[in-house]
Amino acid sequence: MSSLEALPVQAPGLPTDELVINMGPQHPSTHGVLRLVLTLDGEVIADVDPDIGYLHRGMEKIAENRTYAQYLPYTDRFDYLSSLNSNLAYCLAVERLAGIEVPERAHYLRVILAELNRVASHLIWLATFANDLGATTVFLYGMRERELIVDLFEMALGARLTYAGMRIGGMPYDLPDGFEQATRDAIRQIRPRLDENDRLLTGNQIFQSRTRGVGVLSREDALAYAVSGPTLRGSGVAMDVRRADPYCIYDRLDFDVPSFPQGDCFARHLVRIEEMRQSMCIVEQCLDRMPAGPVRAKLPRAFKPAAGEAYARTESPRGDLSMFVVSDGSASPCRLRVRAPSFANLQALKVMARGGKIGDLVATLGSIDIVLGEIDR
């Protein structure tokens, strides 16, 4: 009798257990080396706990043992899908620290490269996001389009993934002959193909049923978690550092900041698709207006910024990528701190994924577009 009473009260039907499952670090859709500890109630996600650090290389500490110029290639390895945006954030921070005036033409070149890199990065996002949803063909299409941009980078910078494409004080060298025409040609090819991908995916009934109302992040939660980038703009906050706190020449450029209020995967999808179009417009504007002139400021041979600190905000494809540099007057930074957008965005995953299915989690994770190199550093 007493043992019967001790039994826990069960819902009618069979007793069920929650299943704890490790998604990753080796899993096709954890985008690198992320481990998600899932607690599943059947197919429904009761809890998700992102476990990061598998790609930790101590990048911030390394900065303290390198000269300012030496550290630049390391920034390529933060967000390896848009190295140039990391280069840019680092260069801006150091230039602000040392009070270096960058030539006008270098600004234009930087914006061209950064925006092209944004398109390339978003194309990879489109590819992997579609792949996570089972649309393998879009994966190949995204990679095919990105190839055109990667070819441009190879032409301009000699590398295809980690470019080390900027220098403190400007650009390493001017663009090669024919780059402008090649860029215009590439954009002319990418535009219709992007529309094609858009038609293939965005209007698809299955795609919409997989993304609409899935992984909803409310405006309040988005702000509370300091989410930024397309993830924030998908939750109805039209905040873009390029507009809110302009750097380089963004205040002189004409572009829209797309935002959608729904806060679901579909809204984030729409934001990124539109951003690619806007970025290509920006590149064309820059190509039209680009002035002639030097591309690199003159720097002292022994580059030792005076003691002090500087903070530079940029809008990387993933959001607010900011760097904080402290100098003690020596040849290497005293402290470098990176504010990685993916890190903050990943924290919001818990809110977005809880209560959804496994398939929803995969869609949500894909839609916030994290890069582990930047999260773990």
Add this chain to the structure above:
Amino acid sequence: MAHPVSPSELYLWLHGLWQRAGLPEGWWLALWAVLVAAVILIFVLLTVLILIWLERKVSGDIQSRLGPARVGTKFGLLQTAADALKLLLKEDIIPACADKPLFVIAPLLVFVPAFMVYIVLPFGRGLVAENLNLGVLYVIAVSALPALGFLMAGWGSNNKYSLIGGMRAVAQLMTYEIPLGLAVLTVVMAVGSLSTVAIVAHQRAWWHIVASPPLAVAFVVYFVAALAEVNRIPFDLPEAEAELVAGYHTEYSGMRWAIFFMGEYAYLFFVSAFAVTLFLGGWHGPFLPPVLWFLIKTYAIILVVMWIRWTYPRLRIDQVMRFGWKVLVPVALINLVVAGFWLVWFAT
């Protein structure tokens, strides 16, 4: 072994040869069974090789790349054969904590039924291994078996992804077997026979797909349900790569994995061929030999299935179940009723 109720022409012809040669009657049936099994097995294996090559080429074409292009003289024709050889030579791994008997039997339980159903498939005039008078029922019964294999693989692997994949496979197969059966039943009602040969014979004048609206609807229901039965996108939930790594066959490698794969493609060919038998006139067609017609139609359906796979995203498990129970089953049921009225009012 029971004598087939209405023996096929091929059977009668071969049996006649045997008797004229004065060979013992008792050995005939045993020889016949072995012969049929061997011929079908060779056909299935060849078909699987062709289908895998075709899938790679089709997907390559859709994704604007080449697909296999090196092994073999042209078009990577021997790529699949080379891969099969590689799989044969791979180490046979059984996870340490797996349920060994279940783990070993599961692939066979998936492949063997996919191979057994070929027995009632009429490839041409009189070209059917066994003209069972319950042929359609036999197909539906046997093709329900792989669900057991998926569940055994999922459970026996002792892997959580496999388990979820196995559960999904069973839920999905059970769900879509009902509309599939109902769609087939519509055809059976129109023909008045469960024999596949009779069903093909019935389409001498009009293919079923154009014979009446209820049959056309039945074809659509059958096609969608068949997609789900063979775990193809948009219904490839049991092995959804992005979610479950590889679903129920996550822990399988080498030849055991290859057997799963073979079962999948053998079954893909079968559901397409069965669709041709039920709705597209079987081997009927002008000018060309019947077998060729049969294969052309079957490969046309297979190409559509591949086209869908490389175009669409994947549904979510609850959407798959909801679609099955709330859309496909009601449509199939109503269609069955309509087909009944249609028969009474128009066909007589």
